[in-house]
Amino acid sequence: MKKSIPFVLASLFGAEEVEAQSTRPDTLRAISLSEVVVSANRVQERKADIPQQIDVLPAAQIRLQNPMNTADALQNTGQVFVQKSQFGGGSPVIRGFEANKILLVIDGVRMNNAIYRAGHLQNILTTDANAVDRIEVLSGAGSVIYGTDALGGVISILTKNPRLADSTTATQPRVGMSSFVRYGTAAKEKTAHTDLSLGWRKFGSLTSITASDFDDLRKGRRDYKSFPGFGENLRYVERQDGKDVVVPNDNVNIQRESGYRQLGVLQKFLYRPSATQQHTLNVQYSTTSNVPRYDRLQEYRNGNLRFAEWNYGPEKRFFASYQFQYSRPTAFFDMVRFTPAVQKVNESRLSRAFGNVNRDENLEEVKIGSVNLDLFKQIGRHELRYGAEATRNKVESVGRRVNIDNGATIGIATRYPTGSTYATTGVYASHNWEITPQLILSDGLRFSTVKLKANFNPEFFKSSLLNSDQKSSSLNGNLGLVWMLPVGFRVSGLVSTGFRNPNLDDVSKTFEQNNGTLIVPNPDLKPEQIFYREAEVSQTIEGKLHVAVTGFYSTLTDAIVVRPYTAPDGSTTTVYNGQPFTTVANTNANKARVYGFSGRFNAALLNHWSTQASVTYTKGRVLTTDVPLDHIPPVYGRGAITYQNRKLTAEASMLFNGRKGLADYSPSGEDNLGQNTPVGALGWQTFNLRTTYQITRSWSVQSGLENILDQSYRPFASGINAAGRNFYLTVRFER
Template sequence: MLPSVRKKKLVKKTLLLVLISLVGLGQARAQVGRPDTLRIIGLDEVVISANRVQERKADIPQQIDVLRATQIRLQNPMNTAEALVNTGQVFVQKSQFGGGSPVLRGFEANKILLVVDGVRLNNAIYRAGHLQNILSTDANSVERIEILSGAGSVIYGTDALGGVISILTKNPKLADSAATGPRVHTSNLLRYGTAAHEKTLHTDLSLGWQKIGLFTSITASDFDDLRKGRRGYQSFPGFGDNLRYVERQDGKDVVVENDNPNIQRQSGYRQLDILQKVLYQPSAGQQHTLNLQYSTTSDVPRYDRLQTYRNGALRYAEWSYGPQQRFFASYQYQYSRPTRFFDMVRFTPAVQQVAESRLVRDFGKDLRNENLEDVRIGSVNLDLFKEIGRHELRYGAEATHNRVESVGRQANILTGQTTLIATRYPNGSTYATTGAYASHRWEITPRLILSDGLRFSAVRLRANFNPEFFKSSVLNSDQSSSSLNGNLGLVWMLPAGFRVSGLLSTGFRNPNLDDVGKTFEQNNGTLIVPNPNLKPEQIFYREAEVSNTLPGKLHVAVTGFYSTLTAAVVVRPFTMPDGQTTTVYNGQTFATVANTNTGRARIYGLSGRLNGAIGPRFTGQASVTYTKGRDLSTDVPLDHIPPLHGRGAISYQHRKLTAEASVLFNGRKGVAEYSPSGEDNLIQNTPVGALGWQTFNLRTTYQITQNWSIQSGLENILDQSYRPFASGINASGRNFYLAVRFER
């Protein structure tokens, strides 16, 4: 083991021990009568994500973590992915600065379900590798984020193998009475950050009368090229340095020597997010909500590809995601008056349109390959709740339909002429899901709660491959499958604030169009080709938790989890229908790989969380997650398994000042623990794998007046240069940000 690695591990352990000791000291002080001014939120908190309706967190036998608007406000993150990173409980991978792919319970991308205001974001082309779609939600318009870890298929259907990230945006606030006049609230933010010369402007306005409310939110951000840290690893000097990049000068591609290797050239981008809600409440117990969201970006450079070398020279002159656009519109009707069949019913139809593209041009070439995708999604959700004595029943149904238009063309950047090339996905494909669920909770005694649930799901995918580019034996795919899933959980409340819970749950993920029909060149020089014969993945998930809560003083929890995955979809060498293991694609010969079903895989680990009061003005928080995963069929590591990671923090609040000091850390992951699939981008890391790291951070908020506040922060104080596991770009170096807020 490298000496630097040993030192870092020692630092992490010491910091965690200090945090735990401080929280223990705070508990002891509270017990001898010192008042607490900061409330520790524990199991009495109300959450929505577990069963789509409000319920006490204490009654749920599954780990749920909540990120609230007040926490996001203090963190002042650049985007929603960074907000998740700052929890210390979600690992996030990045291939480019404008990216962020969350990992839960060893699952990533299309094996995690993203939900916004009760509507699933996952669509037919959510890929298995790494995603950046969570960036299309604006952190400044978020009311709360609920992170449901572990299989969630009973309530949410396909894709929720690793868990659910449920994002709830802010709502209009209605006036209390006609006499008080309209209720008006506005929040405005101007922020600048040094690491990427970030400029962010946010404004939102809520207008509320007795029956009608309006909420408008607009956020515009501009990020220059990201600067990485200056303090690198002694054993790998210069790792992550950007030595040269490509520019277009006088109609030619030119390699430019970087005058500052810490600036990761060609990584910056811009983003605009708009949200509009209209709330109509004609009477108590009835609500109508119209929810419109729009997100768009500039071209987002794919940094890891732009730093790809071939034969000692930079390979690409261009490699970027074209403007990524998401349009979302939903209508929600909620009726909350008890009837014979329900106490509450919620009906949510929605439409979405997602446009994305990939623009790729080799160095010195005038021809640019352009792949453009347009996905149109319609969905409808029906959720009902009924309470009968000690029993609570939640039931409902969901249906979605995706249609994918895929275009492949080659454009001459000088003449503008275009010719057709292979599409990334089969054009005109459809992907549809339906499902019905029922979840039941029985309060056997005030201390013993039983939960159970069932869901039946059906999925159908139709894809037609263009014979001009593919062999006749894969001309089409018409797949349909169904799945019956269930869960069983128990919560036992013990004396002195102790709580024990256990959960058994099954889940599934049906292969989508990205799994079945994608054609894509990987970083390791192989080509992913279509495999129409994929089957659904199935998971059997177990979770057990022990926690202790002293109201207002301390909450500590340790969770163990174990997943068995069958028919797991992994990337493996693939023989084409003509018996060949290579193929010609866009004029080049590649070894072929494809998504295939492996026999069995397992993922297991531990998660620990701690929140405690340290006297009247301080609180302490700590979290750590350890995960292991292995493909049992081939006896190799699984991909997407992050190293040990976590966070520790101490917060201070007194009068007008709020401050937080924190440390984020990741352990090391050696080469032997990498999957052979190439998904974890070993080629983008050091020869010994991903190295451990930690950053120290300080954030403050000072309330100048009732309406004006100023925020500042110093992130990565020691200016550590590091690259998170599976990422293709180094993280931000020392970043000083300054923000001004106006609210009234």
Template sequence: MKHTILFSSSFLFISFAATAQLADTTRIVGLNEVVVSANRIQGERKADLPQQVDVLSARQISLLNPATTADALLNSGWVFVQKSQLGGGSPVLRGFEANKVLLVVDGVRLNNAIYRAGHLQNILTVDANALDRMEILSGAGAVMYGSDALGGVISLYTKQPRLADSTSTGVQAHTSNLLRYATAAREKTAHTDFTLGWRRWATFTSVTATDFDDLRKGRNGFDDYPGFGEVKEYVERQNGKDVVVPNQHVNRQKFTGYSQLDVVQKVLFQPRAGQRHLLNLQLSTTTDIPRFDRLQTYRNGALRYAEWEYGPQKRLMASYQLELTRPHVLYDVLRLTPAVQDVEESRLVRDFGKDVRQENTEKVRVLSANLDLFKELKQHELRYGAEVTRNKVHSIGEGVNVATGAVAPIVTRYPNGSTYATAGVYAAHRWEITDRLILSDGLRFSNVQVEAAFDRKFFDSPYNAIKQNSSSLDGNVGLVAMLPAGLRLSGLVATGFRNPNVDDLSRTFEQTAGTGQAIGTLIIPNPGLKPERVVNYEMELSETIENRLLVSLTGFYTTLRNALVVRPFATPTGQTTTEFNGQTYQTLATVNTGEARIHGISSRAQLGLPAHLRLDGTLTYTQGRDQSADVPLDHISPLYGRGALTYQHRGLLAEGSVLFNGRKTVAQYSPSGEDNLPQATPAGALGWYTLNLRTSYQVTPRWAVQAGLENILDTNYRVFASGISAPGRNLFLSIRFER
């Protein structure tokens, strides 16, 4: 293994050194990139947008060679990502996480009625190998997307079918294939996709299968806290009994592995110019995903759980898209996208020494439809449309005796049959006042309705039912000024909102971290919640020298009213404790706080150098505080960023990079428990950095090989708010074939 590591490192460094005398400069795309997500339907140059947008192309994703979509975001340096288990990945944008960041795939929102406020892994249900690009919009995105886009929007676009060109008389085929192996989790990935194109019909098919073993953490670091992150013991079921077993390999994080299958199938029909019909089917499913941090939770000096897993995470989506591009009096482009999604997830929990496993399964059916139109009128562009969604939640609770197989009903996580419905209309306008001055503005009206009825058979909820009906009017206005000498100045003011969903209003959930109480804590329903609202201010200054330099600095300031936070809570009868599953708990609930503020800066830089080299850098700093309680907000990431030197010439692409995070002291942690302080060191989250090397070589026009070495120093570290240690030294090898 040591020889392999030395060879890979030497190969990459020699690649840089051997070509250092070649005179050329790598291309900088920068602000000339075209983005779609900012306006949903018609692409615009980044330079014309007042909002900060980062684009991760299929080519960049290929070089990063990520195991998951969450890893692609993390390794880009643009997005902070939290993990509680290997099968995790919760993006954070400008201090907002989980249900406060909107995920969209191919124009269809993924956020549903049970997206929680803590940490989510739903982005893993979109296959990185099937992506054409990702667009990350930072800041409030309510005008174009409605509820949930407080911190921003992550739009994921999968690859499209391609029609045969006009000269073709038969079918045109293209295929792309990948085999990948990585050492840190003994990951094995196989991917294939292919397109078949005729004059009017085309198909795209993508299949990816991935298998992960237990993740190995780094060996070096944490000198002041020896043994941090080591797994000393774990629980096994032997002869019908739970047994604590010593871990012979303490850097191996037991019970973290899982497997995943992703399938995308698209069919395109274009009967005539200006009319397109697209059927889009997507399936993602996993095996059980162990929740590592819970499996390493101790109570009274002993491991508490024998089992704690997320059951198979399933997402099935079917959408149809009609696109009309022949000019009409009402539009130049019209796009109609109805969709249906079936989402299933579950939690499987069994205490040590107990025979009954609590199985809570949630099934959500989501119906949605989007209508988006674009019209150009001289110097003016108008975008307008509507969106409706309806979520139906089916919640099941079962106690399964692992010894006898007997099944009995238990309390459900949510009221069974809950509904969550949204409707909205929007209009956005762009005016090119002069060649150097562009005005953008927009308005959206949204309505959200939530209904849930409680069953008191297993848990004596203080409420019979919840009914909410709320509306919001949101807007934005932005200005872009192209200044002399390549300078660009932009400013934006935007509002946003997030309506409480079924999870916020009605969940019952045992919380085991962050309270410091002698007894356990239980989050109980609170039907009195109000929508969260933000006002976001941002300004960006950038300098561009074509194909040589791009430097940008963005400052943002967000005021958050009625922020949803977890706090101690008394029921309407004044009780601060309650009985649940035979135990006494202190009651917590999600409540509205008065006002919070988040501010920060982010910077991006690209510098073209001689000899086919390019230097890239990103840096983001965020601060957030609950002004009413005078405590830090949760989900506020420490300073983070990335620097990379890339060499590209002919068939060789090589990159050396550093990925880093700053420190987060105990005093900077939120008291809510969402930041998982017990999973950090006694001093909080320590700063860290990793050195990484990646290379890709095009052996022939069809065959390419990739190799990389991540975390070269085998650093032992844990990302802020994460419950699992990050991968140690990781060597990956890939073979790609295209035709």
């Protein structure tokens, strides 16, 4: 464990050397007990010292996979399940939890905000996979270090850093550049990326820009024999001569009205005035075009297409943080990191019924301020990490109805109470004790508070449930043990607790469901609590083999679920946008359990060959009502074999999902059974080939063939079929 100190210092004052090592496409170096991660305790430490499963996706692997977005990068690992309601989507599932029960963190700052919903989220797409240095997936409860929302796990995204000059006497800047263009056939994808790094002795700059244009996605042509034609797009809506017209699709495998465009920009400035301190300014911006909600656009009512338009409006994310790091041993710390940050998120929902000239628009803006303080101290065989976090969200919500013919606009009910605030605070401490070089004890505590205040405008929402004013607190802890045995065997165990406090989307959202009921606010919601256990057995032969099996078991109490709701005044209906609705609401109704296992295998073979495999099995059940829990994917995983030499890297892989039958679906409706076959989600597998060839020192070409057999399939809980056979070609220039 003492080896973690040099790793910490290298992270702070030798970022360019750490980055250079982490991005080498060397399979042998990946099989190591000494791999360094930061997601467990917010500072770098050896992965082997941590009693919780952490999977790392480095930049070299992302580059080889050549994904369209960050969600696809996670899915291609085979260790994270991803749901999609539309092509421009991607909602990760970890340990049977999804959406606002998973915490997204970028460069140490939480992305989750007050309106992250419980269903399916595509917010991870606002991070540019081409600007990422590594992604770390911490599976299982992570509330001790990260606070609310980390029930199923933490996805920590670390973006690239500027690289300073190698020599302290260098007079010319160190210049690094990477650019590529990519074309893919399944969606006529056109992506262009460039990044430029300039590094002097003390100052560095990194600029990264990626622009993508995706046409409508083509599904596979090879149907299941038992369900021929499943997922075919037979017709879609066009606006012709001021009227909505249903148009027959001349190619039923093209999923019309699914394409979108995206832009991502990152700018970092690094200033290192001395060997003991470092300053980083980190600015990120992401935006999209309208993103069609494909599953809604293929929704029928009385035999007719229901919607002429259903789009997520342009999703914009602005992020800016300043990070100060200082390392000099004192009585209270060896290293301190201070990170204030601001974010602004804009999203919207734009829907118009077929034949209706009025488009309903709900627009949301969330402004987030946060500050993190993290400290590290080593005393003999003890490592102490402690710190504090505070965040504040303010939500502005607008509802309007726009006549698309004459532009006339009237107000409608907002999705959320405008002017609402949501604030969190927390203090934490975690401790590692190297009892012996082979036995390491981990423990930690966190105390958190959450405050939410929301007031609805009674003009549009006729209900007694107009005000929400909540305060709550949670105390969470963990205890883990790692035992290093001879010849690379390792045994670890962990118990921990976690929580997720109801946010504005849980407490104060109004939303018309597909079944005609209306979700109304419930000011009496309590935090969800989880008790998590994990055990792992692994063996590592340095540079040659790593195999691990992990079992996990979670107990969830006060789980938030949608149930019929009676207001304090006894009413079970309300008037919303001038129409009466039966009311339902989020309530703390359930106790549930989630359990399963995951296995990983990575071996270096002779003559430049290596092989990797992973599998994850999860089961979940609501104990209160004895029904399946939602968001539980079928068994899934990946197998691959890779060849590497000086110029050529080639990988053949298989991604697979098992079947999920009707008896395993949750009755909540969150798993979108109506979007799948009459017998549930069918099993599937795709075979894929990817290659990279280094033509010269600066030029390389990548090509790949995904879903080689052109299988038509729709992953569990998704609302759109996955891509059919996709050939892509990428040309890269690097110096």
